[in-house]
Amino acid sequence: MCLFQYDDDPEPEEQGPAGPLYVPVRPGNGAETVIRLFRTPLGARTAVGFTSTHRLTAVLGENQTCIRLSEAVLRVLCEPLGARLVTVDPTLSAPAVPEEATPTPDLPPAQALRAV
Numbered sequence: 001m002c003l004f005q006y007d008d009d010p011e012p013e014e015q016g017p018a019g020p021l022y023v024p025v026r027p028g029n030g031a032e033t034v035i036r037l038f039r040t041p042l043g044a045r046t047a048v049g050f051t052s053t054h055r056l057t058a059v060l061g062e063n064q065t066c067i068r069l070s071e072a073v074l075r076v077l078c079e080p081l082g083a084r085l086v087t088v089d090p091t092l093s094a095p096a097v098p099e100e101a102t103p104t105p106d107l108p109p110a111q112a113l114r115a116v
Helices: 053-060 071-081 109-115
Strands: 020-027 033-035 037-039 045-049 065-070 085-088
Touching (some): 020 053, 020 071, 033 065, 033 071, 065 071, 071 085
Antiparallel strands (some): 020 033, 020 065
């Protein structure tokens, strides 16, 4: 551990640029694609980028399409949409709901939720 701090050393909490990211997208109108935005646990809108396709697939699944963008470009594109945060390599997500866990049609919705 270095006891001296120099002017060009980042603070420990300060994140450096992540480099090119794999950004999840969804189909838009025609041939265009739209960046998927997410929410943090506290409800703030955030853009998400992954440092590898393996990490993207592990969190969002094999069928998730993506594009490559730098972190700076991702910030510029998403800020007007209210997403001022960029989350890199998120690992926490809700597990996929298995098909057999869908509510049965013969039960009212409140009872079906408790039955699952």
